[in-house]
Amino acid sequence: MSTDMTENLTNLTLNNGLEMPALGLGVFQTPPEETRAAVEAALGAGYRHIDTAAAYGNEREVGEGIHRSGIARREVFVETKIWISDYGYDETLHGFDTSAAKLGVDQIDLLILHQALPTDFDRTLAAYRALETLLADGKVRAIGVSNFMVDHLTALLETATVVPAVNQIEVHPYFQQRTVQAFGADHGILTQAWSPLGGITFYRDGSHGSTLEDPVIGEIARAHAKTPAQVMLRWHLQEGRSVIPKSTKPHRIAENIDVFDFDLTDDELAAIDALDTDRRGGPEPADITLAGYGRPIPEA
Ligand code: A2P
Numbered sequence: 001m002s003t004d005m006t007e008n009l010t011n012l013t014l015n016n017g018l019e020m021p022a023l024g025l026g027v028f029q030t031p032p033e034e035t036r037a038a039v040e041a042a043l044g045a046g047y048r049h050i051d052t053a054a055a056y057g058n059e060r061e062v063g064e065g066i067h068r069s070g071i072a073r074r075e076v077f078v079e080t081k082i083w084i085s086d087y088g089y090d091e092t093l094h095g096f097d098t099s100a101a102k103l104g105v106d107q108i109d110l111l112i113l114h115q116a117l118p119t120d121f122d123r124t125l126a127a128y129r130a131l132e133t134l135l136a137d138g139k140v141r142a143i144g145v146s147n148f149m150v151d152h153l154t155a156l157l158e159t160a161t162v163v164p165a166v167n168q169i170e171v172h173p174y175f176q177q178r179t180v181q182a183f184g185a186d187h188g189i190l191t192q193a194w195s196p197l198g199g200i201t202f203y204r205d206g207s208h209g210s211t212l213e214d215p216v217i218g219e220i221a222r223a224h225a226k227t228p229a230q231v232m233l234r235w236h237l238q239e240g241r242s243v244i245p246k247s248t249k250p251h252r253i254a255e256n257i258d259v260f261d262f263d264l265t266d267d268e269l270a271a272i273d274a275l276d277t278d279r280r281g282g283p284e285p286a287d288i289t290l291a292g293y294g295r296p297i298p299e300a
Pocket residue numbers: 026194195196197198199200202212227229230244245246247248249252253255256
């Protein structure tokens with residue numbers, strides 16, 4: 001929703017009242033040896049939210065980057081994900097210990113399940129019960145899920161005592177998952193967009209055709225003297241989503257947070273909405289199995 005004045009979209013309030021910076025740094029596929037510098041660059045540029053995952057293999061370096069920045073731990077919102085190989089109640093409690101130790105923190109701000117395991121949903125539910133325990137014990141400040149489709153959310157809500165605060169899913173102009181977003185909105189589950197710039201599609205079919213070169217996005221960017229990446233991030237924020245753009249390049253990291261000084265019009269938002277191709281870039285959530293995707297998470 002655009003207004004005459006630039007909206008302050010820097011923070012979002014989760015369904016349990018916790019405030020979260022809407023924009024965080026993503027580190028999916030950031031090699032561990034580049035992660036420290038990326039996190040430090042982000043914190044230096046004003047980011048106060050970092051999203052990682054046990055499965056990314058760079059939690060330790062995220063923790064080191066935060067520590068080296070000199071910014072107080074409590075000022076940085078730390079989000080990570082339990083991998084499917086650690087699902088089950090006791091396994092997920094252990095997964096928290098492992099992630100917290102690697103990150104060098106006592107408490108994780110937002111801990112989410114990385115994927116549903118549709119063919120092993122009992123194990124997924126047991127993992128979620130462990131998140132509820134961690135929340136009740138004050139080990140985490142909010143809990144949620146990732147890559148949950150409507151059927152997974154529906155099944156989870158049948159037994160959950162805590163509604164997930166967040167569902168982190170693939171959302172970018174070329175793949176918008178409106179049904180999942182609407183289900184989340186109806187239930188107080190915030191949609192957090194992974195690959196918010198559509199990076200997952202950049203090398204599709206061997207081409208480099210991408211959202212960054214999209215003519216509609218390009219025209220809107222020119223109208224605001226902003227870059228296509230900034231326009232996409234602003235589109236997410238104005239539509240109420242959290243975003244975690246990934247970059248290892250300091251100038252892009254800075255560019256990606258410089259999105260709080262302009263407003264897209266309703267027509268511009270609608271023009272980007274109309275770019276949806278309904279073509280998923282990441283793995284099909286229904287196909288995630290332990291046999292296909294499981295791999296052990298190293299101990300801390
Ligand atoms: P790099 O890390 O070399 O900057 P997404 O988070 O949507 O998946 O996007 C991540 C991809 O987009 C990465 O390939 C990243 O590359 C690239 N990227 C991130 N920010 C920008 C930007 N502002 N302009 C162009 N490319 C970007």
